[in-house]
Amino acid sequence: xxxxxxxFCNVVRVGADFxxxxxxxAGRNGFNLSQEQTIPVADPLPEKLVAKDWKAVFQPKLNIxxxxxxQVFLRVIHLPTSSxxxxxxxxxxxxxxxxxxxxxxxxxxxxVMPQSVDNLQTVIVIMVARGLVDDMLGQLESQGxxxxxxxxxxxxxxxxxxxxxxxxxxxxxxxxxTNFTGLVGWWxxxxxxxxxxxxxxxxxxxxxALKEQLLQMAWAGELEGWLTSSPRWHLVxxxxxxxxxxxxxxxxxxxxxxxxxxxxxxxxxxxxxxRAAKSSDKATIIPPEYTSRYHQQYVDRLWMxxxxxxxxxxxxxxxxxxxxxxxxxxxxxxxxxxxQGLSASYTNALQLKARMEILQDRQALKYASLNCWKTVAExxxxxxxxxxxxxxxxxxxxxxxxxxxxxxxxxxxxSEALQKAKMSDRPDQPLFQRVDLPIIQRGPGGGITWRLGxxxxxxxxEQ
Numbered sequence: 001x002x003x004x005x006x007x008f009c010n011v012v013r014v015g016a017d018f019x020x021x022x023x024x025x026a027g028r029n030g031f032n033l034s035q036e037q038t039i040p041v042a043d044p045l046p047e048k049l050v051a052k053d054w055k056a057v058f059q060p061k062l063n064i065x066x067x068x069x070x071q072v073f074l075r076v077i078h079l080p081t082s083s084x085x086x087x088x089x090x091x092x093x094x095x096x097x098x099x100x101x102x103x104x105x106x107x108x109x110x111x112v113m114p115q116s117v118d119n120l121q122t123v124i125v126i127m128v129a130r131g132l133v134d135d136m137l138g139q140l141e142s143q144g145x146x147x148x149x150x151x152x153x154x155x156x157x158x159x160x161x162x163x164x165x166x167x168x169x170x171x172x173x174x175x176x177x178t179n180f181t182g183l184v185g186w187w188x189x190x191x192x193x194x195x196x197x198x199x200x201x202x203x204x205x206x207x208x209a210l211k212e213q214l215l216q217m218a219w220a221g222e223l224e225g226w227l228t229s230s231p232r233w234h235l236v237x238x239x240x241x242x243x244x245x246x247x248x249x250x251x252x253x254x255x256x257x258x259x260x261x262x263x264x265x266x267x268x269x270x271x272x273x274x275r276a277a278k279s280s281d282k283a284t285i286i287p288p289e290y291t292s293r294y295h296q297q298y299v300d301r302l303w304m305x306x307x308x309x310x311x312x313x314x315x316x317x318x319x320x321x322x323x324x325x326x327x328x329x330x331x332x333x334x335x336x337x338x339x340q341g342l343s344a345s346y347t348n349a350l351q352l353k354a355r356m357e358i359l360q361d362r363q364a365l366k367y368a369s370l371n372c373w374k375t376v377a378e379x380x381x382x383x384x385x386x387x388x389x390x391x392x393x394x395x396x397x398x399x400x401x402x403x404x405x406x407x408x409x410x411x412x413x414x415s416e417a418l419q420k421a422k423m424s425d426r427p428d429q430p431l432f433q434r435v436d437l438p439i440i441q442r443g444p445g446g447g448i449t450w451r452l453g454x455x456x457x458x459x460x461x462e463q
Contacts, residue, residue, distance in 0.1 A: 006031075006277045007059035010050050011269040012145060013066040013153075014136070017041060022269040023049050030274040033266055050145050052298055054305060064276055065140055065147040066269075067285070069154040069173050070181050073100055073127040074195040078120040084280055087112060091125055099127050107133045109285045111155050117191040124195065126152055128285055137290055146294045149276050150285040154183055156271040157236070158195075160263055163187050167232035168214065170198075171262070172241050178202055180245070184214065186221060186231070193226045200248065207251035233257040368456060371424060372397050375431055379417040381410045384450070397432075397454040405446040411438040415452050423457075433457040 009024040009031050019039045024031035039045060052061055075098045079090050091110050095103050106127045113122035133150065140147055154171060161169060166189065172182040180200040186193045198213040200206050214233075221227030235245055235257050242259045249257050263271070284291075369391045376399065380386065383404055390398040403410060419435040422428070438452040 005060065006062045009062040009064065009273040009277065011064045011066065011273055012045070012050075012140070013265075013269075014139070019045070020265065021045065021049070022266055022273075024270065024273050031270055031277070033270055036266055045143050045145055047144055052146070054302055056298070057302070062273070062277055063146060063148045064273060065136065065145070065150050066272070067128065067136070067150050067152050069152055069183050070197060071128065071132055072152055074152075074183075075125040075127070076192055076195050077123050077125060078191070079123055081116055081119055081121045084112065085282070087121070087123060088282055091123060095125075098125055101127070101129060105130050107285045107287055109283050111283065113159070113192055115191055117189060122192050124155060124192070126155075126285060130287075133285060133287070137286070146297070147286065148291070148294075149279075151272050151276055153268050153272050156268055156275060157263055158185055158192070160268075160271060161236055161260060163190070165232060166229070167234055168217075169234045169236055169260075170245070172235075172237045172245060180206065182245075184217060186217065186227070188221075188226045194221060207248040210248045211252045234260060236260045236262050238262060368394050371431065372456070374424075375418065375421045379414060379421060381414055383407050384410050384414060395456045397456065398451070399454075400451045401449070402443075403448045403450060405442070405448065408440050408448060411440055411448070411450040411452070414438070418454055430457050
């Protein structure tokens with residue numbers, strides 16, 4: 001976890017009536033506060049901020065939940081300086097002696113203070129009842145908040161408090177109508193020696209109860225050998241809270257104690273967020289089965305969303321295909337209707353064309369037959385007569401005739417004259433494409449009968 005580049009971080013603190021939510025974004029020097037919200041318990045947490053979607057794959061988001069210090073067991077031990085994993089192993093060997101509950105009934109973690117004295121490191125052992133952790137995580141899950149870490153912000157307040165002398169620093173944690181609760185940290189020779197909770201009843205005996213509990217801690221320090229002089233008292237609290245505690249010290253000591261302002265809640269949340277982002281994945285109170293389940297839920301939800309997106313894209317593509325098909329069908333129907341309209345017009349045009357061709361054929365046949373008749377009449381020799389003239393298909397001409405005996409050459413000359421005949425409208429074009437030689441037969445009286453055929457050079461299409 002310490003090697004992961006967190007881009008966003010959410011810190012939530014659950015109270016009796018409301019929840020405080022701080023949202024941070026990664027900056028050059030750590031997390032920077034982006035927004036702060038106070039949300040009633042009955043209202044849901046903003047899903048857009050706390051939920052993890054597909055963007056968390058590329059921009060990891062860290063969710064932290066605050067655990068009140070009055071629900072935690074804190075112990076301070078000093079161990080030889082070593083790596084974090086070795087320190088965890090050394091603490092685990094002493095856990096049964098340190099824990100007020102059976103080891104199987106707690107969730108625990110450690111925090112190694114940066115100060116070391118005489119080659120000994122100061123380790124704060126954090127122990128929480130397992131049932132309390134389960135209840136807290138279940139409550140957060142019901143609100144859509146899947147916590148990556150559970151942190152005790154008082155650790156960061158301890159670290160941020162300037163320590164200039166030996167003595168006891170008291171951190172009030174709650175001031176209800178019946179009880180004053182505070183954490184007491186004992187420092188000697190620049191090292192944290194002990195942490196303990198005090199509970200002072202809010203009645204007329206509060207000063208004596210405070211005195212009794214603090215002196216018991218001091219006697220325990222004397223027995224352990226690290227407290228060798230009368231302690232100096234310090235109070236880390238705001239003005240309103242400090243005023244209530246100063247009354248008890250005034251009654252007990254006859255004087256006030258030094259007051260140190262605590263960090264603002266947002267600044268404390270920022271310190272916790274930056275510390276948690278750099279901490280080892282072993283330094284967490286959350287049991288590993290919760291972390292595994294949350295990760296699996298995130299992966300499953302991510303796959304389901306990807307699958308849903310694929311299905312949505314597929315459905316969209318199918319709808320586009322159907323819409324395109326319908327549009328093409330609509331266009332095809334329009335084209336078919338146009339074709340039907342054009343077909344009727346085309347049929348009418350063909351009919352008109354056929355009629356026109358018939359009329360043109362008639363006109364061509366009329367003039368072609370007249371031209372043939374005129375040419376035959378002009379070129380027919382005087383001694384020859386025509387008995388029949390047949391004009392077929394506007395192209396072929398058949399002539400039958402008679403002549404006196406011995407005039408065979410006249411029929412041949414007539415055939416040659418027809419071959420040389422020109423069109424009346426085109427003098428350079430022959431009238432006949434082909435003229436057959438005449439077929440001559442002699443009759444019983446000595447006369448001749450002749451027959452010839454000719455084919456016009458142009459038909460009705462050219463006419």
